[in-house]
Amino acid sequence: MTPPAQAGAIVAAPVSASSEDAVRKRRARILARVRAVALGIGFPLLLVAAWHQLVVATGTKLIPTPNQVGIMMVDFAVGGIHDDAFSGTILTHLAASMQRVYGGFGLAIALGIPLGLLIGKVPVIRQLLDPTLSVLRPIPVTAWLPLSMIFFGLGPRSAVFLVFLGAFYPILLNTIFGVRSVDPKLFEAASMLGCDGSRMFRQVVLPAALPSIFNGLRLGHGFAWILIVVGEMTGVPTGLGSVIMDGRTLSRTDLVVSGMIIIGVAGFLCDRIIVAINNRVLRWSPQHHG
Amino acid sequence: MDETRDPPRRPFLSIRDVGKVFEIGDERVTALHHVNAVIEKGEFVCLIGASGCGKSTLLRIIAGFETPTSGEVCVYDHPIREPGSDRGMVFQDYALFPWMTVRDNISFGPRQKGLPKRRVREIADEYLNMVGLTPFADRFPHQLSGGMKQRVAIARVLANEASILLMDEPFGALDALTREQLQDELLQIWARTQVTVIFVTHSVEEATLLANRVIVMTAGPGRIESDNHIVLARPRDVSAPDFNDARRRLTQKLTSHVARRELRTAA
Numbered sequence: 001m002t003p004p005a006q007a008g009a010i011v012a013a014p015v016s017a018s019s020e021d022a023v024r025k026r027r028a029r030i031l032a033r034v035r036a037v038a039l040g041i042g043f044p045l046l047l048v049a050a051w052h053q054l055v056v057a058t059g060t061k062l063i064p065t066p067n068q069v070g071i072m073m074v075d076f077a078v079g080g081i082h083d084d085a086f087s088g089t090i091l092t093h094l095a096a097s098m099q100r101v102y103g104g105f106g107l108a109i110a111l112g113i114p115l116g117l118l119i120g121k122v123p124v125i126r127q128l129l130d131p132t133l134s135v136l137r138p139i140p141v142t143a144w145l146p147l148s149m150i151f152f153g154l155g156p157r158s159a160v161f162l163v164f165l166g167a168f169y170p171i172l173l174n175t176i177f178g179v180r181s182v183d184p185k186l187f188e189a190a191s192m193l194g195c196d197g198s199r200m201f202r203q204v205v206l207p208a209a210l211p212s213i214f215n216g217l218r219l220g221h222g223f224a225w226i227l228i229v230v231g232e233m234t235g236v237p238t239g240l241g242s243v244i245m246d247g248r249t250l251s252r253t254d255l256v257v258s259g260m261i262i263i264g265v266a267g268f269l270c271d272r273i274i275v276a277i278n279n280r281v282l283r284w285s286p287q288h289h290g
Numbered sequence: 291m292d293e294t295r296d297p298p299r300r301p302f303l304s305i306r307d308v309g310k311v312f313e314i315g316d317e318r319v320t321a322l323h324h325v326n327a328v329i330e331k332g333e334f335v336c337l338i339g340a341s342g343c344g345k346s347t348l349l350r351i352i353a354g355f356e357t358p359t360s361g362e363v364c365v366y367d368h369p370i371r372e373p374g375s376d377r378g379m380v381f382q383d384y385a386l387f388p389w390m391t392v393r394d395n396i397s398f399g400p401r402q403k404g405l406p407k408r409r410v411r412e413i414a415d416e417y418l419n420m421v422g423l424t425p426f427a428d429r430f431p432h433q434l435s436g437g438m439k440q441r442v443a444i445a446r447v448l449a450n451e452a453s454i455l456l457m458d459e460p461f462g463a464l465d466a467l468t469r470e471q472l473q474d475e476l477l478q479i480w481a482r483t484q485v486t487v488i489f490v491t492h493s494v495e496e497a498t499l500l501a502n503r504v505i506v507m508t509a510g511p512g513r514i515e516s517d518n519h520i521v522l523a524r525p526r527d528v529s530a531p532d533f534n535d536a537r538r539r540l541t542q543k544l545t546s547h548v549a550r551r552e553l554r555t556a557a
Contacts, residue, residue: 185385188355192373193450194402207389284389284430 012262064254070170071260072254085256086243094266096238097228100156104163104231105224112168112220113169113213116175117205133172140288141166142230149234159231159239166227167220174219176211215276221274225267240266300366303329303352303454306549307361310347310512320511321347327505327514331453334480334487336497336504338544344512345490352488353379365454371410375399378447380457384439386431392442393418393427399450417445420479437468444476448483455491456538457481461496475498477524494544498537499526506543516543 048066055065064072075081079088118125141162152158182205190204206213232241240259247255275290282288292500310322321457322344326466329335330404337345350356352363353552354373362369365376385535386395397414418424421441447455461469477500491497501520516553527533 110477178353183385184383185383186387188373188379189381189385189387189446190398192353192355192375192377192379193399193446194375199402206385207387209388282389284432286432 016270026027040251062253064257068254069257069261070124072083073258075260076255076262084110086246087244090262093238093240093243094262096156096236096265097232097263100159100231100239101224103160104165104192104227106132107160108167108171108220108224109217111170112216113175114173116216117179117201117209119172120176120209121201121205122177135170137173145230145234154235156236156239158234159228159236159241162231163224163227166223170219170223171213171216175209178209178216181212182208211282211285214274214282214288214290218271218274218278219224221271222267225263225270229263231282301328301364302331304364304367305329305348305352305361306364308351308363309359309360310344310351310356310373311359322351323511323513325361325512325514327517329486329488329503331486332484333503334501334509335489336501337488337490337507338492338494338497338504339507339512339515340509340544341492342512343509345507347512348456348507349379349488349490352454353377353456355379359436368423374400375450376452377454377456378450380440380443380447380455380460381460382459384431384436386439386442386446387497388431391430392423392434393430395431395442395446396449398446398466413449417449420448421445421475435468436464437472440472441475441524444479448479448485453486455485455487457487459490459492462491464543470498476500494537494540495528498522498533498540499528504540506540518543 047176049064052066055063061139071081074089075083077088077090080085096229115129118280119129120126144162144165145158148158148161152161186204187200190200195203228243232239233245236242240263244256244259247253247259305327307327308322308325309320312319325344325348327529337348339345351358352370354377357371364370370377378482387398390398392474393414397410398416400413410488413423423441423446425440428437431442434442443460444455444487461472464472471533473496476487479485479518487500489497489500498520504507504518504520506515506518507513518540521537522532
């Protein structure tokens with residue numbers, strides 16, 4: 001190494017390195033985003049391809065190919081292919097299911113949040129209700145099915161009840177947790193500023209517990225969509241769950257898979273709506289954004 | 291009425307033989323033991339002492355967050371039983387309502403009183419201006435620096451027309467520059483509003499700079515060791531010789547009992 005060559009390298013290096021660096025960084029960022037999208041879309045595509053190959057390779061008649069499911073979904077949506085009882089009925093079933101999902105979910109919110117606030121903040125109510133709820137909670141929702149059919153009959157009310165049960169506990173527990181983890185200084189600050197009683201609940205306890213409550217809402221919402229299929233197995237004529245049960249009875253697996261996909265997509269889209277509401281309501285707390 | 295007939299003989303804030311025992315499991319810890327003091331309206335009092343001397347507990351009893359095990363604290367002879375809007379606490383970690391904007395935090399007290407919306411707005415504007423946060427009125431606490439948050443906390447208490455400002459190491463979490471600035475602003479606010487300030491700190495320099503009276507407390511069990519008046523002219527200069535003298539005297543009082551106790555245990 002001779003000294004002049006070294007000096008030249010030092011002068012030349014910073015200029016080219018910094019511009020090259022910027023280009024390299026931008027390229028890396030674009031590449032990372034492309035890769036994320038490719039992975040996110042690529043994996044389900046790969047699954048579909050594997051599904052197709054496996055059905056063809058085994059020659060099974062029990063499982064439809066992705067292509068058959070696609071045709072079924074088009075018929076389910078707009079009709080004109082199979083022209084059977086399910087053609088073009090997607091909206092009827094989706095609307096029926098959504099009514100039950102949001103009926104049960106709404107009931108769970110209406111009961112779970114106020115009860116959670118009370119249990120979290122008022123020791124007497126906690127002592128009164130906590131043991132009972134702790135014993136009821138581990139009972140699987142599906143175990144309630146026979147009783148719920150006796151209470152509410154064979155019909156949509158039974159489905160609403162099951163959805164309610166499934167969504168209720170996550171909302172309740174997260175609300176209780178939210179209230180109990182509020183910095184007690186906030187209650188002290190509010191009380192020294194003249195806030196007490198029911199105003200304390202509305203103005204301090206509820207907003208302070210909101211991040212945790214939204215966690216419960218998202219969990220409960222997921223359970224609500226899971227339980228709609230169980231709920232609609234109780235002999236209702238409409239709804240995505242009943243479509244899946246009908247498909248099973250008729251050995252129409254293309255119908256079963258179509259129903260599953262629609263539930264997945266609808267649940268996902270509705271979750272995004274809850275996340276959007278969450279981000280709007282909790283704009284004061286960026287770490288709680290979904 | 292008693293109040294109108296004979297006001298001068300009734301002390302503003304009197305701490306009468308206050309004791310506080312905490313029971314932690316089977317253990318009984320005496321946080322305060324026969325504490326007596328009278329604080330007059332408009333005073334700036336610093337409570338100073340080593341940790342465990344009960345200075346924060348005393349402040350929380352005055353706020354009404356804790357009840358004394360024995361004795362009582364009275365405002366104009368009315369015993370304090372619960373938090374009230376005449377006494378406002380400024381916490382070290384701010385305790386702002388994170389879901390409210392700066393403006394809504396400051397106007398929380400006036401809103402509780404059910405004042406008309408226009409009046410609430412006027413009050414908020416006034417105190418936003420007092421602490422210099424008018425441009426940040428619509429920000430949320432998470433968007434503010436520590437110094438700004440503490441300004442909001444001070445404005446929130448003042449907007450509620452508290453006559454006693456209770457401050458629990460309020461500037462302890464701030465950097466030195468911000469702390470100096472806020473000390474300065476607090477003194478200006480104190481001079482302007484004539485609010486009574488009770489300020490807990492463990493910094494002798496901060497106490498010497500701010501207070502016209504420094505109550506030195508000592509631990510095991512917590513009690514008042516000495517009650518000192520600081521008669522330095524304001525604004526005070528931390529580098530002046532008389533400031534240094536005052537600070538040294540306070541430091542001696544703060545450490546003398548520690549030395550005594552060490553001697554006792556050695557013997």
